[in-house]
Every structure is written in C-alpha cells, then in structure tokens.
Amino acid sequence: MAAKRRKKRIRIEDDQSSASVRRFNSNFDKGFISSFCASCAFLRPLVSSVFLWLSALAGFAISDEARAAREPVLKQIDLPHSYYFREMFLPQLTSGPSGVDFSPDGQELIYSMAGSLWRQRIGEDVAVELTHGPGYDYQPDWSPDGRSVVFTRHLNNAIELWRLDLPTFTAQQLTKTNAVNVQSRYSPDGRQIAYVSTAGSGHFNLFVAAVDAAGLGPARAVIAPRESEISRYYYSAHDHTINPSWTPDGERIVFVSNREAAYGTGNLCMVALADPAAIKCFLSEETSWRANPEVAPDGRRVLYSSYQGRQWHQFWLTTLSGDATLPLTFGEFDVTQARWSPDGRRVVYISNETGNLSLWLRDVVGGERKRVEARERRYRRPMHAVTLSATNPQGRSMPARFSVLGADDRAYAPPDAWVSADDGFDALRQREETHYFHCASSCTLLLPEGDARITAWHGHEYEPVQRSVRVNAATTAALSLQPLTLPNWAPSATTADMHVHM
Structure with a gap:
C-alpha cells in the first residue's frame, strides 16, 4: 500500500547556528521526517510546523528551495483522494x-x-x-x-x-x-x-x-x-x-x-x-x-x-x-x-x-x-544476491524498513516482500518516490552489478542509515542503526490525533 506521507525537508542557513542545530538539520536532510513519520504520517505537518516556528523564533532563515521541493507522485492527475x-x-x-x-x-x-x-x-x-x-x-x-x-x-x-x-x-x-x-x-x-x-x-x-x-x-x-x-x-x-x-x-x-x-x-x-x-x-x-x-x-x-x-x-x-x-x-x-x-x-x-x-x-x-x-x-543482465540486515548498537539483529536502489536507479525488493511507496518526493534530490519493504531479520534480494544505495530505518528513535554497496558477487550488508539524539530545545513529546481509512 502506498504510504500516506508528506515530507518537508528543512535546511537552516545561518553561520551562527549551533552544532546541535546543525545535527538536527542533518537528520532532516537524511530523511528523519520520513522515517519519523513512516508509521505516523499524521504527525508530519505538526513536526514540521514546530520546527519552522522554532527556527523562526531563533532567527534562522529557511531557504525557498527547502520550502517547495516536495511534489506529488504523478501530479498530472487532477483528481481528489x-x-x-x-x-x-x-x-x-x-x-x-x-x-x-x-x-x-x-x-x-x-x-x-x-x-x-x-x-x-x-x-x-x-x-x-x-x-x-x-x-x-x-x-x-x-x-x-x-x-x-x-x-x-x-x-x-x-x-x-x-x-x-x-x-x-x-x-x-x-x-x-x-x-x-x-x-x-x-x-x-x-x-x-x-x-x-x-x-x-x-x-x-x-x-x-x-x-x-x-x-x-x-x-x-x-x-x-x-x-x-x-x-x-x-x-x-x-x-x-x-x-x-x-x-x-x-x-x-x-x-x-x-x-x-x-x-x-x-x-x-x-x-x-x-x-x-x-x-x-x-x-x-x-x-x-x-x-x-x-x-x-x-x-x-x-x-x-x-x-x-x-x-x-x-x-x-x-x-x-x-x-x-x-x-x-x-x-x-x-x-x-x-x-x-x-x-x-x-x-x-x-x-x-x-x-x-x-x-x-x-x-x-x-x-x-x-x-x-x-x-x-532468467535475467537479461548479470544479477547477484545481496543479503541485508539491521543491527542495534549492541550488535543484535532488529527489524527494519529498507529502501534499495540498484545501479540502474530502479528500486528492488526480495521476491516475497510487499513493496510500499511514498506518495510524494523531492524532484531536486531523487527521480521518483521512495519504494521500501519491511525486513524482520535478514532479507536476500537480487541486484544488478554496480553500486547499490541502501537506506535502513527503524521507528522514531533511531537515525536512518544510508550506505553504498558494490555489487559484483554475492555479498552481505549489515547496517548498524544508532539512537537518534535531539538537541535539548527540541520537543520531547507531541500530542496528536490519528485518522485511518480502513
């Protein structure tokens, strides 16, 4: 099912910004809001609004590019819902x-x-x-x-x-x-x-x-x-x-x-x-x-x-x-x-x-x-098996969502995975919407030869991880997920309502 998510990427431009603000901005650029809201899309406008308000209060400038980058998938269609x-x-x-x-x-x-x-x-x-x-x-x-x-x-x-x-x-x-x-x-x-x-x-x-x-x-x-x-x-x-x-x-x-x-x-x-x-x-x-x-x-x-x-x-x-x-x-x-x-x-x-x-x-x-x-x-070009897994800071396996782009810029998934997709994307950063799948422990998929780009994330408490993997033979890729650290001035909790269509 296509995920109902509307992500805003924020870039703070101020030479006097603190290291903690730079780190928070970096998390946004890595896709923090996307990962934060993968299971709670209804929070995204509130999270973005709070951050924009705090940024304005602190006197930081938000670039026009960051404000208007995201667009719907197949925006040519003029229909509701x-x-x-x-x-x-x-x-x-x-x-x-x-x-x-x-x-x-x-x-x-x-x-x-x-x-x-x-x-x-x-x-x-x-x-x-x-x-x-x-x-x-x-x-x-x-x-x-x-x-x-x-x-x-x-x-x-x-x-x-x-x-x-x-x-x-x-x-x-x-x-x-x-x-x-x-x-x-x-x-x-x-x-x-x-x-x-x-x-x-x-x-x-x-x-x-x-x-x-x-x-x-x-x-x-x-x-x-x-x-x-x-x-x-x-x-x-x-x-x-x-x-x-x-x-x-x-x-x-x-x-x-x-x-x-x-x-x-x-x-x-x-x-x-x-x-x-x-x-x-x-x-x-x-x-x-x-x-x-x-x-x-x-x-x-x-x-x-x-x-x-x-x-x-x-x-x-x-x-x-x-x-x-x-x-x-x-x-x-x-x-x-x-x-x-x-x-x-x-x-x-x-x-x-x-x-x-x-x-x-x-x-x-x-x-x-x-x-x-x-x-x-029987593929028309060489393909190799890549086994993916995610680990916590203690090195133990943990479930995660993965997004995998092959060297041909196409999304790939294991043959038994249910593929989901975002409903929008930033055309300045990517050619298409993000496709992703859930992996309970380890997952194996076939990828074409070349450099594959792999992103993994787990809920709201861990930073997304991106990694490039050279595919020229069967290989494994274990991505270590680290807890997300927010600056002291960031809100520790948010109250919101959830609307779900069944």
Missing part, C-alpha cells in the same frame, strides 16, 4: 506478478513483475525477462500477430505507452505526452490501440489511435469529456472512462464510466466507435477502480471483478445486455486483472490469496485452477 486511484487503478511496483496477457496461441504468458516484463510458457516454471527499464514496465498487451507487446512505462514521474518488438527486444516509445497513459489494448485486427490517458485534461479519458510500424497515430477521445450534474465527494465532477476492452468484431469498446454516478468508479458501459454519442450502460454497480470488464472471445460474456455483497473482489460473469449476473469465484481474498484465453476456455488473473501477489489459471467451466510460478528467473 489520490490514495484510491494510486492503490487500486494505477500500476504499482510489486515483487510478485501484475498485469498479464495470453499469447495469441494461448500457450504463453507475458506479465509484469518487479518492474520488468517477463515471458513464461504455460506448464513450465522458467520466466525470461524481456525488459529492465529504464523505469518500471507494466500492463502488457500482446499484439494479435504475436510479434509485439504494448505496455506502460513509469519513468520521470509520467506513464507513457511503449511497444516491444519480441524478436529483437527493441522498445519504441509510442506516446510523449508527459501525462499518465495506462491500460493500452490492441484492437482485434491489431491496427488500433485503445487506452486511458490524462493528456489534455488531467482526468482519465478513453482514447483510440491507429498504430503501425512507424508508431502511434493521432489520438482521438472516444467519448467527449463531460461533467456530471450529480455531486461527488470521492471523485471529480469530471466523468472518467476507464478499463477498455474490445468486442471481437473490433467495432465496440466496453468500459467503466461514472457518468451521473455518485458512488464508486461507475457502471459497465459500451460504445460503438462509429457512433460515440450512443453510450449503452448495461450493468449498474458501485465499482471500485478494479472492475476491468473483459469481453469473452465469443462476444457474449463479460467477466469483471466485483466486491458486491462481500469485502473482497471476486469474478462475476454477465452478458453485454447485463443479463444473468453470476458469481464465478469465492474466497476471502482479491482476484483481479483477468484476461481470457484466445479459445475462451480459461482465464489468467492476479490474486493476493498467498499473502503476496500470485498468478493463476482457471478453467471457466469446472473451475479447476493452477498457479503459475516462476521458480527460475
């Missing part, structure tokens, strides 16, 4: 699989994992890495001719569409909008791509563009932007159109729209490209960003995720007329991001039933299912 769409709609860095699609012959899968795209043959346990940045790659969609994959790449605080040529491993950027472009889907004939973009508005709108060997043609909005008359709190007044899925004839697109819907991300709707004004919504439900309706190859059934009547997202089946809505799966866990096999006999999907994200195949008739595991990962 970013934690909802970031956690449930936008692709996130995960240690397990996310975003999957079948090959045109139904014998292979391509999926995102650890920010790269991977290819794996069904029935085998070897996954082959196809991409490794720069940035993080998500949401692959296999072309009908089997030669390429269109996907999204999160880089430089934007998400753009890219295309990977499978025979040559050549990646081509398709959009250059500096916006957020997601959920790209080839049309059945491979001549068009439907996708969701914030370009031009800051809101999630559905676009279609022709695609050929040269790239992506001019994009056009499938549905004209509009505002609903109904009041909404958790969503913008501007309607969105998300989760596109083509019908087999390539003439219509099924999607989710919140047109005149007060709650949830909207209803399941359909539109003919030849008549975009004639929108037909065939299923009314309070969805939550993850519905992802998928039209079956027979053109009659629609599979989607719903938490209707329960606390977890499970699969439901309906028709393009909204008839015979039936639950397909059950369980106290989430199943999302389903894709039909080309013959319509089974689906592949992502589940969190194991505690982390996992990949599954399921027969539509009969319900038999099988987990797809990558027991062997």
Whole structure:
C-alpha cells in the first residue's frame, strides 16, 4: 500500500547556528521526517510546523528551495483522494506478478513483475525477462500477430505507452505526452490501440489511435469529456472512462464510466466507435477502480471483478445486455486483472490469496485452477544476491524498513516482500518516490552489478542509515542503526490525533 506521507525537508542557513542545530538539520536532510513519520504520517505537518516556528523564533532563515521541493507522485492527475486511484487503478511496483496477457496461441504468458516484463510458457516454471527499464514496465498487451507487446512505462514521474518488438527486444516509445497513459489494448485486427490517458485534461479519458510500424497515430477521445450534474465527494465532477476492452468484431469498446454516478468508479458501459454519442450502460454497480470488464472471445460474456455483497473482489460473469449476473469465484481474498484465453476456455488473473501477489489459471467451466510460478528467473543482465540486515548498537539483529536502489536507479525488493511507496518526493534530490519493504531479520534480494544505495530505518528513535554497496558477487550488508539524539530545545513529546481509512 502506498504510504500516506508528506515530507518537508528543512535546511537552516545561518553561520551562527549551533552544532546541535546543525545535527538536527542533518537528520532532516537524511530523511528523519520520513522515517519519523513512516508509521505516523499524521504527525508530519505538526513536526514540521514546530520546527519552522522554532527556527523562526531563533532567527534562522529557511531557504525557498527547502520550502517547495516536495511534489506529488504523478501530479498530472487532477483528481481528489489520490490514495484510491494510486492503490487500486494505477500500476504499482510489486515483487510478485501484475498485469498479464495470453499469447495469441494461448500457450504463453507475458506479465509484469518487479518492474520488468517477463515471458513464461504455460506448464513450465522458467520466466525470461524481456525488459529492465529504464523505469518500471507494466500492463502488457500482446499484439494479435504475436510479434509485439504494448505496455506502460513509469519513468520521470509520467506513464507513457511503449511497444516491444519480441524478436529483437527493441522498445519504441509510442506516446510523449508527459501525462499518465495506462491500460493500452490492441484492437482485434491489431491496427488500433485503445487506452486511458490524462493528456489534455488531467482526468482519465478513453482514447483510440491507429498504430503501425512507424508508431502511434493521432489520438482521438472516444467519448467527449463531460461533467456530471450529480455531486461527488470521492471523485471529480469530471466523468472518467476507464478499463477498455474490445468486442471481437473490433467495432465496440466496453468500459467503466461514472457518468451521473455518485458512488464508486461507475457502471459497465459500451460504445460503438462509429457512433460515440450512443453510450449503452448495461450493468449498474458501485465499482471500485478494479472492475476491468473483459469481453469473452465469443462476444457474449463479460467477466469483471466485483466486491458486491462481500469485502473482497471476486469474478462475476454477465452478458453485454447485463443479463444473468453470476458469481464465478469465492474466497476471502482479491482476484483481479483477468484476461481470457484466445479459445475462451480459461482465464489468467492476479490474486493476493498467498499473502503476496500470485498468478493463476482457471478453467471457466469446472473451475479447476493452477498457479503459475516462476521458480527460475532468467535475467537479461548479470544479477547477484545481496543479503541485508539491521543491527542495534549492541550488535543484535532488529527489524527494519529498507529502501534499495540498484545501479540502474530502479528500486528492488526480495521476491516475497510487499513493496510500499511514498506518495510524494523531492524532484531536486531523487527521480521518483521512495519504494521500501519491511525486513524482520535478514532479507536476500537480487541486484544488478554496480553500486547499490541502501537506506535502513527503524521507528522514531533511531537515525536512518544510508550506505553504498558494490555489487559484483554475492555479498552481505549489515547496517548498524544508532539512537537518534535531539538537541535539548527540541520537543520531547507531541500530542496528536490519528485518522485511518480502513
């Protein structure tokens, strides 16, 4: 889950400042507020305000750079309550699989994992890495001719569409909008791509563009932007159109729209490209960003995720007329991001039933299912195992949070770790938000060759530790955490209230 944190970095500029003030400022620059508030984000504004007030009282100057450095992740999106769409709609860095699609012959899968795209043959346990940045790659969609994959790449605080040529491993950027472009889907004939973009508005709108060997043609909005008359709190007044899925004839697109819907991300709707004004919504439900309706190859059934009547997202089946809505799966866990096999006999999907994200195949008739595991990962560049641990001043092991950046400036985590991320960052100091994971004692992960940057922190009472590690073979890195010492004039305790969304 993306951490709800808003960090301020403070720099005190005064030649007469005391050594204790310099030490406190140094702790802020090292990420003290970030570590201090990793488990209590609600204190951050108060801590920063107290420090600013004390600094002003002491006559210290706060630089303009320090005041305005932090910015939101993907600030192009003009919507309220970013934690909802970031956690449930936008692709996130995960240690397990996310975003999957079948090959045109139904014998292979391509999926995102650890920010790269991977290819794996069904029935085998070897996954082959196809991409490794720069940035993080998500949401692959296999072309009908089997030669390429269109996907999204999160880089430089934007998400753009890219295309990977499978025979040559050549990646081509398709959009250059500096916006957020997601959920790209080839049309059945491979001549068009439907996708969701914030370009031009800051809101999630559905676009279609022709695609050929040269790239992506001019994009056009499938549905004209509009505002609903109904009041909404958790969503913008501007309607969105998300989760596109083509019908087999390539003439219509099924999607989710919140047109005149007060709650949830909207209803399941359909539109003919030849008549975009004639929108037909065939299923009314309070969805939550993850519905992802998928039209079956027979053109009659629609599979989607719903938490209707329960606390977890499970699969439901309906028709393009909204008839015979039936639950397909059950369980106290989430199943999302389903894709039909080309013959319509089974689906592949992502589940969190194991505690982390996992990949599954399921027969539509009969319900038999099988987990797809990558027991062997074949990387496209040399990787080495690094074992991390944190110790207290007495040398005893202690749990800690770690943030690891490889030599390629990408975040890494152990294969079984749950990856979290900040909701903002200082663009003057780092390229992207901080990703981190919890390590109970020692954790092992694979890193590319070169210098890795490792940060460890533990609660409020210890200073964060940063260390550079040269990775050229299997190695260990033990980071010693020291108690945090504050100056005498710093407040020893703070009273605050906590607001938690469950």
